[in-house]
Every structure is written in structure tokens, then in C-alpha cells.
Amino acid sequence: MNFIAGDPILFSIPESFESKRLLIRAPLWGDGEKVNEAIKESIEELRPWMPWAQNIPTVEQSEAEIRRSRLKFLERTDLRLLLFSKESGQFVGSSGLHRINWSARAFEIGYWVRSSMAGQGYITEAVRAITYFAAGGLQANRVEIRCDSRNKRSAGVAERLSFKLEGILRCHTLGADGELRDTMVFAKARGSEF
Numbered sequence: 001m002n003f004i005a006g007d008p009i010l011f012s013i014p015e016s017f018e019s020k021r022l023l024i025r026a027p028l029w030g031d032g033e034k035v036n037e038a039i040k041e042s043i044e045e046l047r048p049w050m051p052w053a054q055n056i057p058t059v060e061q062s063e064a065e066i067r068r069s070r071l072k073f074l075e076r077t078d079l080r081l082l083l084f085s086k087e088s089g090q091f092v093g094s095s096g097l098h099r100i101n102w103s104a105r106a107f108e109i110g111y112w113v114r115s116s117m118a119g120q121g122y123i124t125e126a127v128r129a130i131t132y133f134a135a136g137g138l139q140a141n142r143v144e145i146r147c148d149s150r151n152k153r154s155a156g157v158a159e160r161l162s163f164k165l166e167g168i169l170r171c172h173t174l175g176a177d178g179e180l181r182d183t184m185v186f187a188k189a190r191g192s193e194f
């Protein structure tokens with residue numbers, strides 16, 4: 001079965017695919033330690049933008065989070081994807097397709113990169129490949145990127161890939177820092193955009 005209709009639990013979704021430099025795959029039991037090491041290294045860069053990164057988690061907490069994300073992947077309720085360097089095997093960062101609306105086939109891409117691997121285009125490469133994966137294999141009609149309007153590096157990823165800025169939701173929600181924030185909404189939609 002490889003159709004994308006009916007009950008999402010029946011969908012055949014590949015657990016991994018590749019881009020030029022990256023292996024992009026579903027989380028596996030045991031990934032928590034590598035992810036924890038990357039969070040520790042990157043906590044200062046993550047904290048302003050990621051509500052879950054206010055404190056460094058323990059290895060056990062990271063492993064539990066990985067296991068929960070694997071279960072969600074299998075349920076098709078949230079498709080987290082981990083990024084690994086094909087050359088070194090090193091964990092590069094985390095991304096995935098979230099807030100899934102299977103009926104409309106609409107997805108939101110999230111991402112973060114470990115600090116030692118920033119500024120090398122890995123996230124742009126991953127988001128390009130994940131968008132392609134969503135548009136093809138998952139028959140996406142819409143792929144969205146949302147970010148705090150103060151988060152220039154995140155908006156840079158969307159802009160580099162020609163996601164269209166559809167609007168700015170003013171005073172939309174609280175940021176990771178607890179301050180009221182505006183949210184930029186970028187998207188690609190089926191048609192000329194993919």
C-alpha cells in the first residue's frame with residue numbers, strides 16, 4: 001500500500017531519504033544521546049526561539065522525547081526527521097513535518113541546527129529535500145514555515161528557498177522568551193510553487 005487516502009496509519013511513508021550531503025530519517029530508539037549532545041552544544045542559540053530549550057535536558061529526557069517522536073511518526077500524527085552528515089555520520093540537526101492536516105495535505109516544517117554545523121547550508125538543503133518529499137511522496141498541497149518575526153536566521157531559510165511570505169500575524173502568541181511576538185507565515189502551495 002502506498003496510497004495517501006483514508007486512515008493515515010495505513011500510509012506507507014519511507015523512514016529515510018537523502019539529499020546531497022544528508023541522510024534524513026525518522027528517529028530511532030537510541031538517538032537520544034546524540035541529540036542531547038547537540039542540544040547541550042547549541043543551548044544558547046536555541047533558547048531564544050525554542051520553548052523546549054529553556055534548560056538543558058538530561059540524556060534520559062532526550063531519549064524519552066526521541067521515543068515519543070518515533071511513536072508519533074509511526075502513528076503519522078507528526079513526522080520528525082533527524083539530519084545526519086552522510087560523510088561523517090554526525091548528527092547535524094532536527095527537522096520534520098508538523099501540525100499535519102492529512103485531509104488538506106498541509107504540513108509545517110520546523111528545524112534547528114547544532115551550532116558547530118551552522119552557516120553551511122545544511123538546513124536549507126534539508127528543508128528543500130523535505131519539501132520535495134512532502135510534495136511528491138506525501139502529495140502535499142501546502143508546506144508552511146512559521147517563525148518569530150525577530151528570528152532572521154530562520155526567515156533566511158524560507159527566503160533562500162523562495163517560500164512566499166503570506167503575511168505577518170501581529171501579536172500572535174508568546175515567544176520562547178515570554179514576550180508577545182509577531183509570527184511570519186511563509187508557504188509553498190501546489191501549483192507553480194512545487
Ligand SMILES: CC(C)(COP(=O)(O)OP(=O)(O)OC[C@H]1O[C@@H](n2cnc3c(N)ncnc32)[C@H](O)[C@@H]1OP(=O)(O)O)[C@@H](O)C(=O)NCCC(=O)NCCS
Nearest residue numbers: 045046049111112113118119120121122123124147153154
Ligand atoms: C534557524 C537556523 C536553523 C538557521 O541556521 P543556518 O545555519 O543559518 O541555516 P543553513 O544551515 O541553511 O545555513 C545557511 C547559511 O549558510 C550559508 N551557506 C554556506 N553554504 C551554503 C550552501 N551550500 N547552501 C546554502 N547556504 C549556504 C548561507 O549563506 C547562510 O549563511 P548567512 O545567513 O550568514 O548568509 C539556526 O539559526 C537555528 O537552529 N536557530 C535556532 C533554532 C531556530 O530558530 N529554529 C527555527 C524556529 S522557526
